[in-house]
Amino acid sequence: MSNTTKNIDAATGSEIRSHEWDGIQELNTPLPRWWLWTFLATVLWAIAYWVVMPAWPMIGSYTKGAINWSQRSNVDAEMKATAAARLPLGNRLVAAKPGDIEADPQLLEFALASGRALFKDNCAPCHGAGAQGAVGYPNLNDDDWLWGGSLSEIEETITYGVRNTNDKSRFSEMPAFVKLGTLNRMQAADVVEYVESLSGRQHSADAAKRGGALFAENCASCHGETGHGDRTQGAPNLTDQIWLHGGTRIALTTTISNARNGSMPAWGERLKPAEVRALAVYVHSLGGGEPEHVADASAKP
Ligand code: HEC
Ligand code: HEC
Known part of the structure; x- marks a missing residue:
């Protein structure tokens, strides 16, 4: 339907536009005034912002804005404070x-x-x-x-x-018993069994007995007679289940053979x-x- 006189929609009082698609027509509703003003205000705000604040990238620099605001100088000032x-x-x-x-x-x-x-x-x-x-x-x-x-x-x-x-510096040095030849591999293995026994881990009783004698001779001066350690020498308690270098047989053998001496x-x-x-x-x-x-x-x- 198309004609030149204004066609008013009875329900809303708005003008009905002249075009039509498949029987569907459109009302001519102007934007609400509040919306229009808000929109214009945001445009003005944007322009004012460009002028006052750093905004536009330029080659090698950027527009600094009227108040020369910079996050970096703010952070500097904050850090000084x-x-x-x-x-x-x-x-x-x-x-x-x-x-x-x-x-x-x-x-x-x-x-x-x-x-x-x-x-x-x-x-x-x-x-x-x-x-x-x-x-x-x-x-x-x-x-x-x-x-x-x-x-x-x-x-x-x-x-x-x-x-x-x-x-x-805190200092002490556990000797590398096998490397230095103080203990041979069999003796080291016996000491390992004894150390395992100290914290109640599975061990061979015979080997631990032989190891105990070697421990008293070679280790007790630092780790104590009972293996409870000595803080004046940084020597760990060997009776707890807490290991610095590991409590497996392999780890203990390495510790006793080569020493660790962390720094x-x-x-x-x-x-x-x-x-x-x-x-x-x-x-x-x-x-x-x-x-x-x-x-x-x-x-x-
Ligand atoms: C001169 C002192 C000294 C002597 C002697 C000594 N140790 Fe140590 N031992 C230490 C110190 C100190 C550490 C820990 C420092 C490090 O290795 O980082 C240590 C660490 C260990 C550890 C590692 C513990 C863990 O928690 O991982 C074991 C096991 C150990 N010693 C067993 C022995 C045995 C067995 C002997 C004797 C054959 C012995 N030590 C003799 C000073 C000594
Ligand atoms: C390069 C590695 C490393 C760094 C980094 C390091 N530590 Fe350590 N720290 C160690 C080692 C290894 C030991 C054990 C030494 C030994 O065997 O006695 C240790 C031991 C300690 C101990 C003694 C623990 C005890 O049982 O008596 C304290 C406390 C400690 N560190 C605190 C610190 C603090 C705090 C810092 C940071 C400022 C720090 N460490 C940085 C390696 C480091």
Whole structure:
């Protein structure tokens, strides 16, 4: 249907357009006014935004905008402010005694937060992101410590490291018993059986008996008469089921034949004292942290 006079739709009062498809016609409804204004406002907003803010890419650069805003300079300013805000807390952390840190919630929170971040950056490659350790790298979540689990012992281990070139590095050296010829292979096999027996693992009783005598002679000076280890020498407890280098016969044979003597860098050479302290607080908090030892308390006047 097509004609020149206006055709008004009775239901809506709108004009019916003249074209028609298969009997279907269209109403001529103008855009609602609110919509039109909103649309115009967004166009104006976009133009204003281009003028004020960085917007258009150009060769080698971009339009900087009237207020010269830049995410980079904002981040720089924020980082300076954070570093400045941290300084007094960092100083307080270094000055605090072990007991003081836990008693001061703000200081503790600061130490744990920065310790966690520093751990991810510096320690996770060896000890794992959750400090769970790996073969050769101790788990720091448990209460099985090679060198001690009080805050000050942990801090000392982190500061000076283990078996490195630092003068104060934690140090001890288990001999490579078979390689050096101190024990022959049969004797090593007997000692392996004895070590298996210490943690209640399956073992041959006869061989373990012979191994026990060899242990007393060669190993007890570091691992103790009963195999419970010695923290002053970083010698692991052999009676638990926790293994640094593995508890299978093959792993034990390798340990006794060649020795392992793992090493860790002296973090005091690379990190600031406040960072080392924060790491120690973080590691101490992971689950195996011990109180300061009685020896320290009795040393007080
Ligand atoms: C290059 C690998 C490596 C890195 C990185 C590393 N460690 Fe270690 N760490 C070791 C090894 C290996 C040992 C065990 C040494 C031994 O046999 O006594 C160890 C031991 C320790 C111990 C002693 C555990 C105990 O049972 O007494 C602590 C605590 C520790 N690391 C903390 C850290 C912290 C904190 C960092 C990061 C700042 C870190 N480590 C980074 C390799 C590493
Ligand atoms: C001079 C001290 C010393 C002597 C002696 C010594 N050890 Fe060790 N032993 C250590 C230290 C320190 C470690 C751990 C350090 C490392 O290897 O990273 C260790 C590690 C081990 C481990 C690995 C434990 C684990 O958790 O994986 C075994 C097993 C072991 N020793 C058995 C022996 C036996 C058996 C003897 C005697 C034949 C012996 N050791 C003699 C110091 C000693």
